[in-house]
Amino acid sequence: MDDRAERELRGEAVAWVQHLDSGRVTPADVKALKQWRSRSPDHEAAFADARRMWKEFALGARSLRERGQLSPALAARPLSHSTLSRRAAIGGALATVSAAAAYAMVSPPLDLWPSIAELAADYRTVTGEQRQLELPSDVSMHLNSQTSVALRGNDGARIELVSGEASFVSKSQQERPLIVLAANGVMTTSRAHFDVRRAGQSVCVTCVGGNVNVTLESQATTLGSGQQVRYDDRGLGPVASIDIELVTAWQQGVLIFRSAPLAEVVEEINRYRSGRVILMDRELARKPISGRFRIDHMDDILVRLNQAFGITSRTLPGGIVLLT
Missing domain, CATH: 3.55.50.30 (Phage tail protein beta-alpha-beta fold)
Structure with missing residues (x-):
């Protein structure tokens, strides 16, 4: 099973667990869930993992609530894709949460909620939200839905894509290049328009205009307009020609x-x-x-x-x- 199929399967498992926890399950829902779980051993395993981690995080949250370290408003809310505040996520409460809950905040099970890295990002969009930003050094950045980015410096010329997808435009020739970090890769350019999409350690880079250098450890390539490359833990893939309209349509x-x-x-x-x-x-x-x-x-x-x-x-x- 490839990474995308696994993410999709885990997301479906989470959706089922959330629905079961809602208290609004019908006999037809139970039948549909049984059908889904029986499709393959992977489906059954994904459901078991989702249910186990859901329970473990609930126990950790209960521990926080009992110690008075979880706000009443947050404690009363069901576990979901809701955005937690940065203060609630990275405050002193994490130091005393149970091991299961602490791990879950650092590495969310099945992408159930934003990780600490995402919550601590300088800019973040939620489901269905997009955002256009103008940064110093004549750089613009367009964030797609469910995207987190962190600025690594004060000049806006070094940016980390923590998760999601973003389009970057370096509008004028600069002495200092624009640097974008994503997973283990680095994109650099003096003047270009390019799109970067990240899902875990898998990254896709598309050059819309100009030239972008893509480096992954000892591997490197340069993309021209209409070219795309993907990389992950296995290394840098081949450069491919793509239809720019398909990749950038979300920006319209x-x-x-x-x-x-x-x-x-x-x-x-x-x-x-x-x-x-x-x-x-x-x-x-x-x-x-x-x-x-x-x-x-x-x-x-x-x-x-x-x-x-x-x-x-x-x-x-x-x-x-x-x-x-």
């Missing part, structure tokens, strides 16, 4: 798919939509999808899938949608 508030597998489409929907869309049919995941959709109307994709492909959806509480 739309998503464009051209014969993309439905599994990939669902992954994008979940970046911009609260809750979770879950594919219940393995064969369905490979179905090619084409279309242009507005990011602020994500549910329109679900309607179009039904109209054009006969894919049916079932909505559960908490924004969970099952596709069959």
Whole structure:
């Protein structure tokens, strides 16, 4: 199973655990969950991990509450994708939380909530939010949904992409190059427009204009306009030519798919939509999808899938949608 498929599976497991914890489960939901868990040993294992970590974090949160170190407002809220305040996340309370809860804050199980690194970032967007920023040294930065970045210096010329996706523009020739860090890689340029997308240790870099140098330890390459490279723990991949319109469409508030597998489409929907869309049919995941959709109307994709492909959806509480 590749990294993207594993993230999708873990996200689906989390969505099921959240729904079970909501107290609004119907007999039909139980049947659907049984069907989902029986699809493969990986599905069953992902569900077991999600349920175990959910319980462990709940115990840690209860410990904080009993010691008076968790605010009543936060203690009363259900565990979800809600944003915790920076103060609550990195304050002295973490020093006394149980081992399970402390680990969960540093390395969130199944991407259930933002990590400490994300919460402590200088700029962060939540689900469905985008943000345009102007930095010193004539650098602009456009943050996509669910993105965290940290400034490593006061001049805006050294930036770390902690998670998510961002577009960077170095507008004029500078003596000091713009440096973007993502996982173990480094992107440098004196003047360029480029996009960086990070999911864990997997990073994708796309050059929209100009030239960008991409370095991963002892490996290096230079991207020109319309070129893309991916890297992860296994190393730097080959340079590929891509359609810039597809990669940058989110900056115009739309998503464009051209014969993309439905599994990939669902992954994008979940970046911009609260809750979770879950594919219940393995064969369905490979179905090619084409279309242009507005990011602020994500549910329109679900309607179009039904109209054009006969894919049916079932909505559960908490924004969970099952596709069959």
